[in-house]
Amino acid sequence: MADAVVITGASSGIGAGFARRFAARGHDVVLVARRADRLEALAAELRSLHRVEAAVVAADLTDPAAPARIAADLADRGIRATGLVNSAGFGTAAAFAEEDDALVADEIQVNIAALTLLTRILLPSLIEARGLLVNVSSTAAHQPLPGLAVYAATKAYVTALTEAIWQETRGTGLRVLALCPGPTETEFFEVAGSETFKVGPSVSVDVVLDEAFAALDRRDPGPVHTVGAGNRAQGLLGRVSPRRLRLWVASRAVGSR
Numbered sequence: 001m002a003d004a005v006v007i008t009g010a011s012s013g014i015g016a017g018f019a020r021r022f023a024a025r026g027h028d029v030v031l032v033a034r035r036a037d038r039l040e041a042l043a044a045e046l047r048s049l050h051r052v053e054a055a056v057v058a059a060d061l062t063d064p065a066a067p068a069r070i071a072a073d074l075a076d077r078g079i080r081a082t083g084l085v086n087s088a089g090f091g092t093a094a095a096f097a098e099e100d101d102a103l104v105a106d107e108i109q110v111n112i113a114a115l116t117l118l119t120r121i122l123l124p125s126l127i128e129a130r131g132l133l134v135n136v137s138s139t140a141a142h143q144p145l146p147g148l149a150v151y152a153a154t155k156a157y158v159t160a161l162t163e164a165i166w167q168e169t170r171g172t173g174l175r176v177l178a179l180c181p182g183p184t185e186t187e188f189f190e191v192a193g194s195e196t197f198k199v200g201p202s203v204s205v206d207v208v209l210d211e212a213f214a215a216l217d218r219r220d221p222g223p224v225h226t227v228g229a230g231n232r233a234q235g236l237l238g239r240v241s242p243r244r245l246r247l248w249v250a251s252r253a254v255g256s257r
């Protein structure tokens with residue numbers, strides 16, 4: 001069985017960055033997303049630059065059957081998942097009453113359900129390998145965000161789930177991390193069709209990855225790492241502020257009511 005790090009959302013942005021960093025460290029990788037052409041191009045780049053194996057699994061995570069299918073695909077290819085990075089995700093920006101039903105259903109399926117099920121299916125293998133689990137959450141998880149209500153709630157779920165997994169797997173040697181970047185220069189805003197998510201200054205993917213790997217290089221990175229001192233301070237303030245004040249500040253920051 002060949003060991004590999006499985007990365008969802010590897011066709012772009014933070015997921016592609018994780019794939020490049022893991023490959024540069026000599027890990028074989030499995031690249032998951034819908035755009036197979038992009039994944040194939042990245043896989044070719046990683047094979048030639050770093051002499052690692054890079055497998056491509058094209059999957060649409062809005063399909064509830066996708067996580068099980070990905071796991072079956074890994075088994076067919078004789079790949080053991082020693083690491084999992086759940087980076088696939090997207091956001092919708094609108095007042096809740098004006099959200100598009102189908103898009104919201106997909107957002108919940110990709111950001112929450114697929115992440116949960118893929119993590120559950122691969123967890124025994126990750127634990128056996130004393131490997132790592134990174135769930136890409138967001139600073140949006142730190143407080144409810146009027147105007148980005150569903151997105152922020154999906155990310156609050158991701159952080160809460162990951163924290164509980166961190167606690168449940170203590171002592172197993174598995175490193176578990178909920179990574180909370182703030183605005184990051186990726187295709188995220190273009191996909192969302194909105195800059196509303198840019199609450200505060202944006203950073204590059206490299207800044208996010210430098211902090212993520214500094215955390216992962218510790219024996220216990222988790223349960224949560226927020227990228228950037230300003231975002232960490234804002235997260236802390238959010239946790240200790242009265243709920244109404246927190247919502248008022250958040251709605252001003254997002255530019256909603």
Ligand SMILES: NC(=O)c1ccc[n+]([C@@H]2O[C@H](COP(=O)([O-])OP(=O)(O)OC[C@H]3O[C@@H](n4cnc5c(N)ncnc54)[C@H](OP(=O)(O)O)[C@@H]3O)[C@@H](O)[C@H]2O)c1
Nearest residue numbers: 009011012013014033034035061088089183184186187188
């Ligand atoms: N950029 C930011 O400011 C920011 C801040 C905090 C957290 N995040 C989080 O970081 C993660 C990565 O986002 P990013 O910034 O790197 O954005 P991105 O450049 O748009 O990348 C999103 C990735 O998710 C994949 N994806 C989306 N829908 C999918 C689906 N239905 N099935 C399979 N894969 C799907 C995309 O691949 P395909 O389109 O090829 O399927 C792409 O690889 C997300 O979870 C996002 O919420 C982003």
